[in-house]
Amino acid sequence: MLPYAMDTDLSSQDRKDLDKFIKFFALKTVQVIVQARLGEKICTRSSSSPTGSDWFNLAIKDIPEVTHEAKKALAGQLPAVGRSMCVEISLKTSEGDSMELEIWCLEMNEKCDKEIKVSYTVYNRLSLLLKSLLAITRVTPAYRLSRKQGHEYVILYRIYFGEVQLSGLGEGFQTVRVGTVGTPVGTITLSCAYRINLAFMSTRQFERTPPIMGIIIDHFVDRPYPSSSPMHPCNYRAGEDNGAVYPSVEDSQEVCTTSFSTSPPSQPAALGVGSADMGYPVLFAGGLNAAHPHQLLGPGKEGGVPPVPSQPAHGTQADQERMCTPLDGVHYSAATPSSSEDTETVSNSSEGKSGSPHDLLETIFIRKVGAFVNKPINQVTMANLDIPFAMFAPKNVELEDNDPMVNPPDSPETESPLQGSLHSEGSSGSSTGNTHDDFVMIDFKPAFSKDDILPMDLGTFYREFQNPPQLSSLSIDIGAQSMAEDLDSLPEKLAVHEKNVKEFDAFVETLQ
């Protein structure tokens, strides 16, 4: 525990609560900042029933890698005087030049508010501060830059703990204060210093820095305050992740306050803190992750999507946007308050359930694989994934012998050029059953089709009637027949016309 001045007035329960609040506030702060720089619009759902795992009553998703980095930087400590938690946002161009854009600082000063109630007022004010952070992260210049990232530059983040370093922001940087919350042990301040001199983008006066991805500048064997830590991208691209296994869940003993009391403080009746161990927040699958094989695995799994357990470990198919739900409804697991709460290590080895959540796929921040990419996903049970229209996604690689798209029903000899091209690829490869490199066949399962009226669905209908037989009137035989008839009747017609030659001549004369 950190030594705080005059903390004898704070009860030990209050003190524990306060430390926990500050810790999770720091983690949520990092999540909000990094998510605001991912370049995508964030959307989480309100939920009227309390789940007990949404800290500060706000739906803020937890990206596991970000939590991991934050915990690594904090290394079990809390922000204190002279030891601030900082999130540095920088920009890196495709040429390798980089520039710091913002530093977000979570600081603590010595000004204490003894009168304030920890479990109630401090908690609510921290919630308000997080809302302010959500608002402010959208108004600094880096937000608009991050929304446009991707081609020419990317936005990176770095978390460090210790002294705030503002020198990289250039001259004339501005600061905006997000807010402060007084606590009995000090005042928490959240602020942002941001660069306003972005002129280098046009004059290209970059500061050449060495590549910063994946390199840890670690001059000290034992570094209590790391001066530098690896940068991480604010978006996700394959291969940049170092493949470390990130626990995707919080410690099982860390529950957030769920109950409040309107009665006077002499009856500390109903605080949920520490009394019941609810399941830890769990992230539910939001998208197919075949493009990012490194992010989820334990050892021994091959590339591609790891198998999803047939029984989802935590509850049923949840809404893609539902943030953190523990087990179904409000279901409390057996209360086993653990003493490991205070001895939590960075590696989080105490999490017994780290296996199965790894198999759950990542959240909406992962770019989804396109609908027509044929990947070996035999092992995935699609029904457990929360992608839209999961039922219609390719279930497995069907043998092409059975696929009517590849071996169409017999069609007449005259084929349109289009039909020819559709089938030429397929029929050549059907014997081997291998997929073609240049033409991908999928089982055509259109969305919204159901077997209600017709026994066949739209897809089957389409396939079967894609090669209709030719119209009989257009076939050559019948054409030939009518032509023969015409030829036969010609002499008769000519004879009739010759008889009326005089009439025709008179008619022609009237026209002249």
Added chain:
Amino acid sequence: MVGPGWTRRRAPPGAAPTMNCRAEVLEVSVEGRQVEEAMLAVLHTVLLHRSTGKFHYKKEGTYSIGTVGTQDVDCDFIDFAYVRVSSEELDRALRKAVGEFKDALRSSGSDGMGQISLEFYQKKKSRWPFSDECIPWELWTIKVNVVNLANEQERQICREKVGEKLCEKIINIVEVMNRHEYLPKMPTQSEVDNVFDTSLKDVQPYLYKISYQITDSLGTSVTTTMRRLIKDTLAL
């Protein structure tokens, strides 16, 4: 502008709260088609800070709070994005109010000046035959000046400028929120409807009402109060 101080937390029982309403004024100049988005951005940002999750009261004196979700909104006519509470009902209510304000502005003539106000209040039950009192504790006023632009280049500049101005407004709003000044005391179950709007199904803002005024060319103001449809207004 901040009103003078007030009694903190609670007044002696039976006495009317002797507080003054905290008032903040923001001013923006926008083009006609930017009015809606600018107003929504400000109102949503204020309501983000003034909404909680739904309260669920349990045994006497205890309650738990639901979760508030948020989402990003991009503006079409302004280079700006803001965060709002994920509640379609709340969004609809604000859009309705802002839509009426915009229509009133438009029909008032080419001067295009007006203001829209968001007031947070508490209800104090009175005995019959008096109706309930509504005591405001925070008032946000946004003064709007609609400008007409001549060409596309000016419009593009206006997009960026208004975007920057709105960034400043958001910072102002957050600064006020951060002062942690008066907030109504958390109510008991019987009192919750006097403090919060419990009619929405997913979030719970403090009781609020939106009104607007249009200033016509003579400078006189035509007040139109639009009352939100709260079920309690039917009382008496």
